[in-house]
Structures are given as structure tokens and as C-alpha cells.
Amino acid sequence: MRKAAIVGMGYTVPQTITPQLSYREMIFEAAVKAYENSGIHPKDVQSFICVSEDFLEGVSIFDEYVPDQLGANLKSVHTISADGIFAIISGFLQILTGKFDIVLVEAHSKASNILNPNEVIAFAQDPVYNQPLRLNPHYIAGLEMNRFLYSSGNTREQCAKVVVKNKKNALKNPLSAYPAKIEIEDVLNSALLSDPLRKMDKSQHADAACVFILASEKIAKSITPNPIWIKGAGWCSDDPSLETRNWDEAVYAKLSARQAYKMAGIQNPKQINLAEIDDSYSYKELQHLESMGLCRKGESGLLLEEGYFEHDGSLPVNISGGNLGAGFLFEASGAFKIVELILQLSKEAGCRQVKNASLGLAQVWRGVPTATGAVIILERED
DSSP states (O other), X not given: OOOEEEEEEEEOOOBSOOTTOOHHHHHXXXXXXXXXXXXXXXXXXXXXXXXXXXXXXXXXXXXXXXXHHHTOTTSOEEEESSOHHHHHHHHHHHHHTTSOSEEEEEXXXXXXXXXXXXXXXXHTTTTTTSTTTXXXXXXXXXXXXXXHHHHHOOOHHHHXXXXXXXXXXXXXXXXXXXXXXXXXXHHHTSOEEETTEEGGGBOOBOEEEEEEEEEEHHHHHHHOSSOEEXXXXXXXXXXXXXXXXXXXXXXXXXXXXXXXXXXXTOSSGGGOOEEEOOOXXXXXXXXXXXXXXXXXXXXXXXXXXXXXXXXXXXXXXXXXXXXXXXXXXXXGHHHHHHHHXXXXXXXXXXXXXXXTOOEEEEEEEOOTTOOEEEEEXXXXXX
């Protein structure tokens, strides 16, 4: 079977607001760093992939606005309206066809440009789920959180501890927009979004850009002596209907992980020694861990309290700070999970370095009201 690796990356530092920069300038900075990091020239890239959603950008056919800053003029560019991990998987699959040797993937967030993000999110629920009711678009997360706590036996306090843990982790990550030292009571006493979901249970938006260079096996080691190999990937969209989907687990995470494990040859999820998990809402981290088989159903909250998911625990989770600590970057959220895995696997994570990190997993969720997600597994072969 053919193989592919990530051989270079570049990124900007996530910030809460970037009025001094356009999204083009952010993407250009990330691209220049990626080319410098890999030693690749834009003319060597055979396919460019960007991730964007026209509703978020405020313009239609957004991929018309990315070739210049990527050096992709007169080159193949296509857009995926999904998280950056989906784009990396797309580039990975292109290389596996044998027709491409070098692929570039770009993801970014200019969330601070969006005047009313809740109204944009609500479009995903129009007209059936939200508009006639005129509800806060996060009400679906509140309903799901309530169901998750009921069916799993996890507690509201354990969800709050996810927020405490991830914001604390972000204090050690220079690529984070929302680091903080807080207590469980701070989360529980924050403003109500949709019972039992509180304001601090929800990740906050940030701006950043990220670019990756992917290469085929035959040239990867000529670019870098230690490429980060893509060992497995999976993606899934569950039932879009709120009335008929399974509310007891994240089926999209379960099936995506199962596909990724199979491709990577992983017999037991405990082989994973580092995970960056979607925590757009606090309960999602616990739900995703259980759905992917990284712990038993109803066990995630207890393991959290025992320090199992801490920096020095058996399975470090969201050492970057996750979306709650580093910031929610829309389509770039998963891309920055990949950044963290690469830094960890390359032994370049500094004070937050996880010992013996060799096999890492990143997982993303598309957000309310979807049941769509993806999983990717990366490995450094020493």
C-alpha cells in the first residue's frame, strides 16, 4: 500500500481578534513558513486544497481568493466545506492514487470578521430546526449534553473539569487564545446558554491560519529525515435528522475511529498515546472519548478525575488546550490539532512535551446541528 506523510507546516498564532491583518495576509504568512519549513517551492506543488465555507467568509466561491497567497496561480485548487482534517485526508487520498507526490492543504479562521456568528450558525439549522422556533443555535448541544449525562452517568461537574483542564493546558501553549486558571465553580456559575450548558462550556472563536505540505513515500524522506506519517483516517456523517439519530453516543466519532484504526492496523485503541479531541463544548470531549473506544462508556468522567487524561496520565488528551483553551477556529480547528500532534511527535512541544509520544490521534466534529466528523492517526517512525 502507498504511504503519505506531512513533511512541512506553517501557521500563525491564534488570537481572539486580528484587525491588523486580512485573511490573505494570515494565509500568506502560514504558507511562507510551510515552504521554508519543508524546502518546497510553490511550483513543486501539484495540488492545492483549501477549506472554507462561504457563509463564514461572507463571499461566494471563496476558493477564488486563495491562489495568490499560496503561490497557486494557474494550478489546481479545490475547496472542501469542512474542517481542515477533511482536507488533509483528501490530500492523503490524492497521494494514494499515485498521481500526486506533493499536495498543499490550507485552513484558516477569520472569526473576528463575523459580526453575528450565532446567526451564521443558525443557517445550518434553517428552516426545520431553528428558524421557526427562533432558539439559541446552541440549544441542540444543550439537549445532547443532557442526554449524554443521563445515559453515560457522567456528571455536570466532570464536564466543568474538562474546561478547567484544557484552559490550564493552554497556559503552556503559546499557540492558544484562551489560556486561564479557573475553578469548576467558575464554569458552573457562568451564564446559561441552554440548560445544562453554560457559557464557559462552549469554546470561543479565534483567528489563525495553517498550511501543511504532504508528500508521497518515495520523496518524503528526501524532504525531511523524520516525516510524520499518516497511518490511518476515517470520516462519517450520521443521520442529519434530530428526530431519528442516535443520541446516546457520537456515532460519527465511533465509525470514523473504527475506520482509522483499521487502516492504521491498530487492534486496541490503547495503543494511542496522545489524543487531540474535539471539545467545542465541554461534554463533547468525554462523549468522543467514549464513542471512539478510548475508554468505556460512562468511564470518561471518572478517569478525568483520576488524572488519566492529564499531561502525565496514561492517555494525555488535549495537551494543546483544545478548542476550549486554544480557541475555536472554525475550519482550522482540526488543523491546529494536527499542529499539536506534529510538534509532540517531533519532540518540539517544549514544556508540554508528552514523553514517548509516537502515535497520536486527532478527531473533529463539524458542529451543531450535524453528526459529521473525522479521525486521523499520525506516527513518527524513529
